[in-house]
Amino acid sequence: MSVLTNNLDLFLRAFGQTLQLFAISGVLSLLLGTLLAALRVSPVPVFRAVGAAYVTVLRNTPLTLVFVFFLFGYPLLEIVKIEPYTAAVVALSLYTAAFVCEVVRSGINTVPVGQAEASRALGLTFVQMLGNVVLPQALRSVVPPMTSTMIALLKNTTVASGFAVFQAGTIRDSLSEQGENVLLGLLWVAIGFVILVMPLTYVQQTFEKRWSVAR
Amino acid sequence: MSMVLFDVPGPKARVRHKIMAVVGVAALVAALAYVVMRFIATDQFSSRRLDWINYKQIQLSLVEAIGNTLSAFAVGAVLALLFGAVFAAARLSDHAWVRGPAAVVVEIFRAIPLVVMMFFFYYGLPVAGVKLSAFTAVVVSLMLYNGSVLAEIFRAGINSLPKGQSEAAYALGMRKTQVMTLVLLPQALRSMMPTIISQLVVLLKDTALGFLITFEELLRWGTRIGGDAVNFGRPMISVMIVVALIYIGLCLLLTWFANYLEKRNRRSKKVIHTDDDEAGQTQVAESSAVMGAGSVL
Numbered sequence: 001m002s003v004l005t006n007n008l009d010l011f012l013r014a015f016g017q018t019l020q021l022f023a024i025s026g027v028l029s030l031l032l033g034t035l036l037a038a039l040r041v042s043p044v045p046v047f048r049a050v051g052a053a054y055v056t057v058l059r060n061t062p063l064t065l066v067f068v069f070f071l072f073g074y075p076l077l078e079i080v081k082i083e084p085y086t087a088a089v090v091a092l093s094l095y096t097a098a099f100v101c102e103v104v105r106s107g108i109n110t111v112p113v114g115q116a117e118a119s120r121a122l123g124l125t126f127v128q129m130l131g132n133v134v135l136p137q138a139l140r141s142v143v144p145p146m147t148s149t150m151i152a153l154l155k156n157t158t159v160a161s162g163f164a165v166f167q168a169g170t171i172r173d174s175l176s177e178q179g180e181n182v183l184l185g186l187l188w189v190a191i192g193f194v195i196l197v198m199p200l201t202y203v204q205q206t207f208e209k210r211w212s213v214a215r
Numbered sequence: 216m217s218m219v220l221f222d223v224p225g226p227k228a229r230v231r232h233k234i235m236a237v238v239g240v241a242a243l244v245a246a247l248a249y250v251v252m253r254f255i256a257t258d259q260f261s262s263r264r265l266d267w268i269n270y271k272q273i274q275l276s277l278v279e280a281i282g283n284t285l286s287a288f289a290v291g292a293v294l295a296l297l298f299g300a301v302f303a304a305a306r307l308s309d310h311a312w313v314r315g316p317a318a319v320v321v322e323i324f325r326a327i328p329l330v331v332m333m334f335f336f337y338y339g340l341p342v343a344g345v346k347l348s349a350f351t352a353v354v355v356s357l358m359l360y361n362g363s364v365l366a367e368i369f370r371a372g373i374n375s376l377p378k379g380q381s382e383a384a385y386a387l388g389m390r391k392t393q394v395m396t397l398v399l400l401p402q403a404l405r406s407m408m409p410t411i412i413s414q415l416v417v418l419l420k421d422t423a424l425g426f427l428i429t430f431e432e433l434l435r436w437g438t439r440i441g442g443d444a445v446n447f448g449r450p451m452i453s454v455m456i457v458v459a460l461i462y463i464g465l466c467l468l469l470t471w472f473a474n475y476l477e478k479r480n481r482r483s484k485k486v487i488h489t490d491d492d493e494a495g496q497t498q499v500a501e502s503s504a505v506m507g508a509g510s511v512l
Binding site for chain 1: 220221222224228232235236239240243250253254256257259322323325326327328329330331332334335338339340342343416420421422423424426427434437438441442449451452455458459462463466467470
């Protein structure tokens with residue numbers, strides 16, 4: 001317990017940074033991912049191919065490799081200098097966007113074909129159809145898997161520990177510098193993540209139960 | 216579905232789509248051209264920076280690095296599947312004193328980031344006098360994390376079967392174990408296969424986290440060669456492209472295997488379908504597709 005109480009300031013700052021990383025890259029990946037999903041269902045075949053290529057490449061690349069590329073490789077190209085923190089946000093967002101895209105797309109695919117056909121027959125415009133008919137129904141099947149994507153993002157922020165970006169994963173470095181007990185410190189970090197993730201899991205399960213409507 | 220979102224394009228729409236396609240491709244080509252230009256401007260593909268490919272020792276160390284990645288994957292996958300099977304069985308148990316603790320273990324290991332687990336086993340345990348090699352730390356963490364995810368996949372697969380299956384089996388006088396092994400598992404395994412394989416793809420990608428605890432796998436090899444400023448002038452970009460291609464190749468191979476299984480699975484339905492059945496089947500397929508996409512991270 002003394003490891004936690006003596007370094008409470010360090011723990012709070014580190015988890016604050018983790019949450020900040022999570023929030024920024026979460027919003028960015030949601031935006032980019034939805035855009036990619038729009039590309040993947042668009043009527044223009046080239047756009048569909050681009051979306052599919054992006055998702056295939058990013059989903060099959062380890063996140064650590066994306067990090068290595070943006071933190072070790074990108075500076076060699078001498079385009080615009082970016083801070084390690086920004087690079088971490090970029091890597092996390094680009095990686096997670098591929099998964100968000102797939103969740104949104106398969107959500108749209110769960111809406112029965114008849115729904116879109118019926119709204120077209122009623123003369124709704126494309127925007128009306130998506131906004132009033134398809135997306136509200138898709139949302140139900142999107143929220144649970146989207147929550148697990150976001151939980152994964154929260155946990156993935158710790159990958160930044162290998163790249164000198166201060167967050168909960170780097171608490172170990174600070175503790176070992178001060179000669180504190182690393183074992184207990186890491187246990188507290190683990191408990192911290194359990195505390196952060198459990199409510200999200202609970203929300204996900206609640207939605208899953210409440211919204212699992214038989215179609 | 217995506218084709219139903221819009222009408223079949225008429226002449227005007229087709230022209231519009233063509234214009235959009237041209238503009239989109241132009242933008243993409245411009246972006247790619249800029250990146251390639253930066254590659255050339257900073258001389259990433261000079262002969263000095265590609266020289267590393269020619270050294271026999273480096274080639275051998277690459278093979279060794281791939282071997283390390285694959286052996287961590289193989290051992291981790293087997294252990295994770297075992298762990299998953301045991302804990303799924305425990306969570307499906309009739310006894311609350313087995314179910315409860317198993318649920319707690321699975322939920323906790325799913326919530327802890329893999330990196331923290333690896334740090335715990337590699338940097339934390341030596342404090343308590345237990346020293347693990349980097350390989351062991353990676354494999355144990357992969358087992359605990361992916362094992363508990365797999366446990367949930369197994370459990371969801373068994374639970375998604377119609378209740379009538381187990382009821383009928385019990386009515387025939389089968390024991391609990393018989394119901395599970397003879398009736399439920401064979402059916403559930405079929406529908407779970409794609410999800411299991413995609414979780415194994417995740418496991419393969421997660422071996423790259425061994426990089427953070429100095430496990431000599433493919434990515435670590437890449438940063439070592441790529442950071443070599445003395446002999447090759449930091450060929451990070453070219454090395455990383457090779458490493459990425461290897462990872463993508465390995466993962467696609469596994470994904471392709473999953474798709475192959477799914478197709479074969481769909482073909483060999485030896486039962487007569489009623490309309491009612493069909494609706495249920497597609498529902499399960501759709502929900503598992505969403506689940507698969509969500510769990511692949």
